[in-house]
Amino acid sequence: MQTFIETGERKLNDIQVRLDELPNIFNKFETAQSELELSDDNDHSINMQQFEDQYYEVKARLINFTSSC
Numbered sequence: 802m803q804t805f806i807e808t809g810e811r812k813l814n815d816i817q818v819r820l821d822e823l824p825n826i827f828n829k830f831e832t833a834q835s836e837l838e839l840s841d842d843n844d845h846s847i848n849m850q851q852f853e854d855q856y857y858e859v860k861a862r863l864i865n866f867t868s869s870c
Contacts, residue, residue: 804818804828806866813870820863827856
């Protein structure tokens with residue numbers, strides 16, 4: 802998604818498809834993160850925080866693109 806935002810041609814349909822897919826990506830990451838946290842005693846909260854920061858940044862940029870198309 803990040804690469805698409807930085808280099809992609811911004812067609813409304815392409816943007817909308819990626820925006821619609823974001824919740825699925827978040828859910829997959831959250832599931833993998835939970836499994837990782839259950840498998841060991843390490844603190845993985847920084848991974849989750851970094852992912853969330855990037856996720857919300859990408860989502861906001863995609864929303865901005867939809868309003869400018």
